[in-house]
Amino acid sequence: MSESDATAVLESQVPLPLLHRGKVRxxxxxxxxxxxxxxxxRVSAFDVILPQPIPRKGEVLTQLTAWWLDSLDGVLDHHLLSCDPDEIVDQVPSLRESRGAWARRSMLVYRTEPVLVECVVRGYVSGSAWKEYRAEGTLAGEALPEGLVESQKLPVPIFSPSTKAQTGHDENIPFSSVVERLGREEAHRLRDLSLTVYEHGAAITKEHGIILADTKFEFGHQADGRLLLIDEVLTPDSSRFWPADLYEPGQGQPSLDKQPVRDFLDGLTDWDKSPPPPDLPDHVVRETTDRYLEIFKRLTGTDLDEFRPPRFG
Ligand SMILES: Nc1ncnc2c1ncn2[C@@H]1O[C@H](COP(=O)(O)OP(=O)(O)O)[C@@H](O)[C@H]1O
Ligand SMILES: [Mg+2]
Structure with a gap:
């Protein structure tokens, strides 16, 4: 057992000033x-956070991000300083006593000013992109080939940005709108970096029998202006991972991670998908933990308990 999984954490309690509680972090x-x-x-489905936490999920997201960022060494700059608890305590001694509350699930990162555009890359047409394409024949306002079916592979991966909504749903925006908001140079840089990291991720997941259908990156500027890849990277929460052996265009694909939660919620006849959400039965929670652990193992080749965080810097 690792030191973080004694209890699942719905809301962390760490003796530092809290800046933000997001959906997950x-x-x-x-x-x-x-x-x-x-x-x-925390786990969300249909845009609501469910009452039960999924044990080990936070640890999987953090360690998987570290594994990906290690594999991207030399490709681009990122925010991660360390996710090794000993190194974090060395750098922030006031965290020593509360170690159980944060170890293994936490990243020490450079603080940035986040770019207010979500950098989505899509290799396949799914989710909100499928909805838009079916209605308008476009993706983020730009034409796509005719006759695509749901979950079909796109001729080339497409940068498909969205607004970073403070509340409510993110909204897909055309590339021209990114240029207007951020300027030509930064817009092109974000697109190039996002496509590069997507291609990197897709090639590696493919070796493990997983399709990287789409993924979302975030970037931020340090005080000196340096642009860094921030947030989580190529995790099940920020990406659609599909099992390649079950891939069938023309329909929605099963999700490698949250399918037990979705199946359970879809099977309910008395919940209208708005808050408050129902309780998850124990077996659904257990199956979902197993899914997250399985994805981690399939991608990294290592059991989460055996995984030692890479060293950065
Ligand atoms: N290095 C960083 N500097 C500043 N903000 C960051 C950095 N990395 C991630 N963030 C922000 O921290 C938040 C992460 O919490 P999360 O639960 O993922 O939030 P959200 O509900 O917005 O997805 C996000 O708002 C993200 O933009
Ligand atoms: Mg997030």
């Missing part, structure tokens, strides 16, 4: 231009 100020990002075990 609690973000604390460490000072000196750094943040502690604690991935909780």
């Amino acid at each position: 609690d973000v604390y100020d460490v000072g000196d231009g750094r943040l502690l990002m604690v991935a909780s075990d």
Whole structure:
């Protein structure tokens, strides 16, 4: 057993100033231009956070992000300083006593000013892209080939940005709107970097029998202007991973991670998919934990319990 999984965490309690509780991460100020990002075990479906946490989920998201960023060494700059608990305590001694509350699920990162555009790359037409294509024949306002079916592979991966909504749903925007918001140079840079990291990720997942259908990246600027890849990277929460052996265009695909939760919720006749959400039965929680652990193992080739975080810097 690893040191983080004694209890699942719905809301972390860490003795630092809390800056933000997101859907999944609690973000604390460490000072000196750094943040502690604690991935909780919160799970959402149909845009609501469910009452039960999924044990080990936060740890999977954090360690998988570290594994991907290690594989991207030399490709682009990123925000991760460390996710090794000993290194984090060395750098932030005030965290020593509360170690059980954050170890293994947390990243020490450079604090940035996030770019207010979500950098989505799609290799397949699914989700909100499928909805738009079916209605308009476009993706983010730009024409796509005719006759695509749901979940079909696109001729080439497409940068398909969206607004980073503070509340409510993100909205797909055309590339021209990114240029207007951020300027030509930055817009092109974000697109190029996003496509590069998508191609990197898709090639690696493919070796493990997983299709990277789409994924979302975030970028931020450090005080000196340096552009960094931030947030989580190529995790099941930020990406659609599909089992390649079950892939069948023309329909929605099963999800490798949250399918037990979705199946359970879809099977309910008395919940209208708006808050408050229903309780998840124990077996659904257990099956979902197993899915997250399985994805981690399939991608990294290592059991989460055996995984030692890579060293950065
Ligand atoms: N290095 C960073 N500097 C500043 N903000 C960051 C950094 N990395 C991630 N973030 C922000 O922290 C938040 C992560 O919490 P999360 O639960 O994923 O939030 P959300 O509900 O917005 O997805 C996001 O708002 C993300 O933009
Ligand atoms: Mg997020």
